[in-house]
Amino acid sequence: MKTRTRFAPSPTGYMHIGNLRTALYEYLIAKSTGGDFILRIEDTDQKRFVEGATDIIFQTLKRVGMNWDEGPDIGGDFGPYIQSERRAIYAEYAHKLVELGGAHYCFCAHKDEEDENGDEPQTHAKLKDPCKLIPLEEAKRRIAAGEPFVVRQNINKKGTSVFHDVVYGDIEIDYDELDEGVLLKSDGLPTYNFANVIDDHLMQISHVVRGNEYISSTPKYNLIYEAFGWTPPIYVHVPQVMKDAQHKLSKRNGDASFQDLVAKGYLPEAILNYIALLGWNPGSEQEIFSLQELEKCFSTERLNKSPAIFDINKLTWMNGCYIRNLSADEFDALAQPYYKNITTSINTKALSAALQPRIETLNQIAEQIDFLQQVPDYDMELYTNKKMKTTPEIAHLALQLVLPTLQKVTDWSNDNLFNVLKEVAISNELKNGQILYPVRIALSGKETTPGGATELAVILGKDESIKRIQTALQKLNG
RNA sequence: GGUUCCAUCGUCUAGGGGUCUAGGACGUGGCCCUCUCAAGGCUAAAACACGGGUUCAAAUCCCGUUGGAACCA
Numbered sequence: 121m122k123t124r125t126r127f128a129p130s131p132t133g134y135m136h137i138g139n140l141r142t143a144l145y146e147y148l149i150a151k152s153t154g155g156d157f158i159l160r161i162e163d164t165d166q167k168r169f170v171e172g173a174t175d176i177i178f179q180t181l182k183r184v185g186m187n188w189d190e191g192p193d194i195g196g197d198f199g200p201y202i203q204s205e206r207r208a209i210y211a212e213y214a215h216k217l218v219e220l221g222g223a224h225y226c227f228c229a230h231k232d233e234e235d236e237n238g239d240e241p242q243t244h245a246k247l248k249d250p251c252k253l254i255p256l257e258e259a260k261r262r263i264a265a266g267e268p269f270v271v272r273q274n275i276n277k278k279g280t281s282v283f284h285d286v287v288y289g290d291i292e293i294d295y296d297e298l299d300e301g302v303l304l305k306s307d308g309l310p311t312y313n314f315a316n317v318i319d320d321h322l323m324q325i326s327h328v329v330r331g332n333e334y335i336s337s338t339p340k341y342n343l344i345y346e347a348f349g350w351t352p353p354i355y356v357h358v359p360q361v362m363k364d365a366q367h368k369l370s371k372r373n374g375d376a377s378f379q380d381l382v383a384k385g386y387l388p389e390a391i392l393n394y395i396a397l398l399g400w401n402p403g404s405e406q407e408i409f410s411l412q413e414l415e416k417c418f419s420t421e422r423l424n425k426s427p428a429i430f431d432i433n434k435l436t437w438m439n440g441c442y443i444r445n446l447s448a449d450e451f452d453a454l455a456q457p458y459y460k461n462i463t464t465s466i467n468t469k470a471l472s473a474a475l476q477p478r479i480e481t482l483n484q485i486a487e488q489i490d491f492l493q494q495v496p497d498y499d500m501e502l503y504t505n506k507k508m509k510t511t512p513e514i515a516h517l518a519l520q521l522v523l524p525t526l527q528k529v530t531d532w533s534n535d536n537l538f539n540v541l542k543e544v545a546i547s548n549e550l551k552n553g554q555i556l557y558p559v560r561i562a563l564s565g566k567e568t569t570p571g572g573a574t575e576l577a578v579i580l581g582k583d584e585s586i587k588r589i590q591t592a593l594q595k596l597n598g
Numbered sequence: 599g600g601u602u603c604c605a606u607c608g609u610c611u612a613g614g615g616g617u618c619u620a621g622g623a624c625g626u627g628g629c630c631c632u633c634u635c636a637a638g639g640c641u642a643a644a645a646c647a648c649g650g651g652u653u654c655a656a657a658u659c660c661c662g663u664u665g666g667a668a669c670c671a
Contacts, residue, residue, distance in 0.1 A: 288603070297601055297670065336602055336669040359604080365666065394610095397623095401611060405622050424611080427667070431609050434624040444637075477637040488635095508634080538633075556633035564634090572633035 123155025124326045127181075127188070128162045128316070131173030135180040135378040137430060138331070138361040138369055141395040145358060146329045147186045148396075148418035158323060159191030161202045164315050180378050184392045185411045190323075198323040203315050210310035213318050213348075214271040214303055218256070222347025223303055225259040226251040226272040249300055271304035273340065281339035286356040286420045288332070293339050301340065313337065317344045325353055332357040356420060359399055359427045369430055376432075385482030386435065390442040394435045398428040408441060440480035451476045458485040462492050470534075470578045474571035488570045492580070495565040495588060500596070502561050508553035515558035516596040521548055522559060523589050532582045537574040562592035 125146040129139055150157040159181070161174055178193065190196025200206055217223040226249055249272055251259075263269055277295045284290050303314035310318070320328055335357050345352040360368045369375045376384070381391055393409050400423050402409070409417075443451065452472040459468055471492075475485055490496070503515035510518075521544050529540055545555040560573035563585060569576060577585045 291602070293602065293669095299670070331668090332603070333668050357603095360667075362667090368667085397610065399610090403612080405612085407610095407623060426604050428611090429609060431624070434610065437624055440637090474636095478635070505634085541633080552633060560634060566634090568635040570635075572635090574633070 121326060123150050123153040124158060124324055125150040125155065125329060126158040126160050126320065126323060126325050128160045128319070129177055130162050130165065131177065132371075133173040133176060134371055134380075135176060136369070136371060137376065137378060137381075137391075137395060140180065140184075140378050140392075141361060141398060142329055142331065142358060143181065143186060144184075144392065144396055144414075145356070145400070145418075145423070146327070148414055149327050149329065149356065149420060151415040152418040155326070156189040157186070158196070158198075158325070159188040159201065160319060160323070161192055162312070162315065164203045164309055164312060176379065183382075183388045203310075203319065206315070206319070207309065209322070210315055210318055211304060211308055214310065214314065217303070217344065217347055218271060220347050221274065221276075222344060223271050223273050224249070224252050225254070225256075225263065225269045226302075227254075227259075227262060227267055227269050268306045270302045270306050273300050273303050273343070275300050275340070275343065277343070281342065283338055283342055283352070283355065285335070285338075286327075286354060287359075287423050287425060288335065288357055291335060291338075293336060295339065297336070298340050298343075303344075313341065314344070317341050320353055321345070321348070321350050327356055328353040329356040329358060332359055356423070358423060359425060361395075361398055362427045362429045364429060368427075375430075381435075385484065386439050387442045387482075390439040391435065393442070394438050398430065399424045407438070408445075436480045443479060443482070444477055446476070448473060448476070454482060455485055458482070458489070462489070464493060464584055465581060466492055466584075467579050467581060470575065471570075474575050474579065478570045491564045491566050491569070495563075495591070498561070498565040502565070502567060503558055503596075505553075505557055508557040509551055510554050510557050512596060514550075514554050515561070516593070518544075518550065518555045518558040519562055519589055519593050519596065522555060523586070523593065526577075526582075526589070527586060529582070532578065534574050534578050537577055541574065558592075559589070562589050 127143040127146050129135075129143070147157045149155070159177075161177070163174075174192070181188065188194070190198065190201065192199075192201040195201075214223065218225060228249070228251055251272070252274065254262075259269070275295055275298045280292045280294050281298075282290055282292050301313065302311055304310055319325075338355060338357075342352050363369045363375055371377060378388075378391060382388060389410070392411060393407075396409060396414055397407065400418070402417050403422055446454070448469075452469060455472050455475060456468075459466075459471070471489065475488060478488060479485055500512045503510055503512040522541065525540060525544055526537075529537065541555050541559065542552055544550075545552050556573040560569060560576060561567075563569075563573065563576045563580060571579065580588065
């Protein structure tokens with residue numbers, strides 16, 4: 121049988137990191153075995169509908185390269201792929217389930233029973249619903265008479281239910297622990313669980329991948345499959361992605377979503393790579409993986425059982441690796457938006473080359489290049505550096521020596537500038553640092569810069585560099 | 599409270615009875631390189647939650663305790 125997995129997000133308007141990881145594992149399970157990855161939108165909960173939310177789902181998956189084989193936009197043999205367009209199907213199966221004895225009509229529903237939390241009146245929790253005793257014929261009559269009803273699951277079994285999970289192994293749960301939940305609400309819409317089961321079966325999903333919070337309700341799902349005479353899917357429950365040991369990642373706590381991270385200058389490829397390793401390991405010491413590589417080596421056996429804490433530090437490091445692995449042109453293209461505010465004519469190619477090994481997230485560019493537009497106000501003491509053996513006096517001398525030399529330079533390349541300045545140092549019996557350090561400060565006004573004196577000179581160009589050295593000399597004179 | 603699940607450096611993890619004086623990565627400290635800062639190279643500190651078993655031998659298997667999480671109340 122062909123492997124078929126599905127990603128079934130609710131259109132909430134953002135892509136949660138934990139959900140994206142679940143999608144990734146679903147995708148990888150399918151693709152590592154030549155199967156299909158299906159996208160289904162679970163918009164049953166009308167209250168949570170957010171305009172444009174499905175687009176975010178589409179864009180995110182596309183951006184990381186997780187292309188789906190069937191879905192709302194491209195169709196497929198098992199559509200429609202949006203739950204709100206499948207209402208009639210759920211109702212039909214709900215009634216069928218009643219006929220098959222897997223559920224019953226219930227008339228004692230309170231109106232607050234169907235709120236988004238799925239809160240149930242306590243009377244139904246563990247106790248038998250009195251409506252179960254109503255003969256089916258009578259129930260049908262009442263429905264025909266227009267009485268509001270819900271379809272409620274029957275849990276008639278006793279003893280323990282055993283099911284197998286790919287990650288957690290065999291799990292036993294007592295049927296007494298299960299409650300007879302609503303499957304079809306009085307407005308005719310299915311509950312989340314019920315729609316899930318019906319769709320997964322009709323769409324021939326082979327592996328259901330979901331958070332381990334669903335472990336304890338899995339027997340309820342299986343009971344529905346059983347009542348219909350269907351074969352349950354293979355379950356792959358994955359541990360949670362945590363913010364810290366106590367709290368899982370959630371948008372509510374202001375934790376980063378995929379788009380937040382991208383906005384902060386993280387590369388989608390790096391995010392994907394990082395989350396793949398949160399709860400899964402390749403069995404080797406390789407850490408950098410493209411999606412294609414993951415498709416080749418993924419296996420569910422190496423999925424972990426315990427929750428993983430999302431560590432922004434490691435993501436940041438990994439993002440730095442991805443940035444450094446970019447070609448010079450690719451990096452330059454990504455950096456362009458950050459250069460927009462600079463009006464002086466700079467050598468952006470040289471700037472990008474200097475920046476690329478120095479940043480770990482794209483938005484670190486801003487703090488690195490703030491001096492390009494204008495030299496900040498700086499203290500003369502900046503020219504004092506013990507290791508470089510410089511003082512404002514030495515700097516004054518150095519800049520006086522350097523200025524006329526630089527004015528004559530025609531080859532404004534890094535190599536040539538470096539040789540020229542070294543020459544100045546040697547012929548005046550100064551150390552390299554005593555020339556280079558003051559020049560760098562004069563050009564930038566900053567203690568640390570992306571690149572040394574000559575690299576900055578190349579970035580700024582000859583005219584601007586000369587101008588800045590002249591300005592610095594005036595400051596040192598005054 | 600009931601049920602289920604989980605437990606190796608601060609974090610992600612390797613390990614599945616002897617090869618473990620427990621390996622790798624992030625982060626942290628140090629050194630080297632170096633026109634500052636990075637990058638790169640080297641290096642250090644850092645963990646088997648606890649207690650019982652089983653066994654010649656336990657991080658590894660079993661039981662309990664503790665801690666945490668989820669679901670249901």
